[in-house]
Amino acid sequence: MTRTSFIFTSESVSEGHPDKVADQISDAVVDLFLSKDPQARVACETLTTTNRVILAGEVRGLGMIDSEGNWAEGAQEEIQTVVRQAVKRIGYEQDGFHWQNLHFENHLHPQSAHIAQGVDASGNKDEGAGDQGIMFGYATDETPDYMPATLYYSHKILERMATDRHSGAAPFLEPDAKSQVTLQYENEVPVRAMALVVSTQHAVDYCLPWENTKADGTVESGGDAAKYKTLRDYVMGVFNDVLPAGFITDDTVIHVNPTGRFEIGGPDGDAGVTGRKIIVDTYGGASPHGGGAFSGKDPTKVDRSAAYITRYLAKNIVAAGLAKRCTIQLSYAIGVAEPLSIHVDLHGTGTVAEARIEAILADSAKLGFALTPRGIRTRLGLNKPIYQRSAAYGHFGRTPDDEGGFSWERLDLVDTLRGAI
Known part of the structure; x- marks a missing residue:
């Protein structure tokens, strides 16, 4: 009961927390790549410590990496600039961590051809999920932003x-x-x-x-x-x-x-690493979490995009009056487009059966889009440089902006859901 x-x-945690500094830097790199190429692939991890920022991961994108896997002219300098500007915007000008004086290392490298082969669209194959995993979305009517x-x-x-x-x-x-x-x-x-x-x-x-x-x-x-x-x-x-x-x-x-x-x-007091504040980023422990971090990942990674679409669906379900609380789980396999499972839990607050909502979410004709990586990105307009702003103070419960940021917070699915019921 x-x-x-x-x-x-x-x-x-604030934008100046060492882990959040790392998240914001990683997402600044994502935004840089997407600003050059909306189809860019980025998996960027950041380590911050006393006057030091280190990047590692794999990337692909026109204007940054050429067809032979080499850095484009000036690309590494652009990366260093956005890293320093991210730290400056936060406000770090301290002896132990200063945007101008910190030592910077870039260990990003071209994306594995084996991963690219599995997730890229080709022939009759739709674009597959960038990894396997489970993702959760949640909404509650206890605050104006449908957050805990x-x-x-x-x-x-x-x-x-x-x-x-x-x-x-x-x-x-x-x-x-x-x-x-x-x-x-x-x-x-x-x-x-x-x-x-x-x-x-x-x-x-x-x-x-x-x-x-x-x-x-x-x-x-x-x-x-x-x-x-x-x-x-x-x-x-x-x-x-x-x-x-x-x-x-x-x-x-x-x-x-x-x-x-x-x-x-900040990083002078404790080291920071991308992806260590996933509960702060999501629902503060009020909902399950699939375990995957968001920051530093382009939207082909379902860790990010599927978590955004589940929030979008859960929020619209609650806003439509179909429940007071809603949790949605999706699961994916790497290289496979369609989700393997869809689970809805209305926590005993629903006005309709969970199975009825699950059937609607699985039917792209009724929902208006497919829950595939491509379908999610198209619906939410995720192939844009909109991510650094999400890397502090939560990815959810934010206000959608004119540039497409926080599109997963829109309430434009309410009428569709009501009509489908």
């Missing part, structure tokens, strides 16, 4: 802090930060905040006084209680602005930088 009253938690409330507010807190940092309204903030929101649900509706956590990198001394005895016996100290109060009061203001009125009560447990000092952060 489904529980209707419970406590649930989700976390988010715990993750929705975790993202909003950090987005607000980043906006204030970039504008200068909160000059004591540095790029690296994490948030965490714990909510009480009653009758499956979030009603109050049980706990709120923010850990943010900060300017020198914006922490409580501290003292440390070094190995040689000397004592170093720092911190300023008044400056810490400025930081804490600011974060409390963000909490109050972001969460609904009445959610924060006298019983809400609040932690702001609970470890104390957080001056060294």
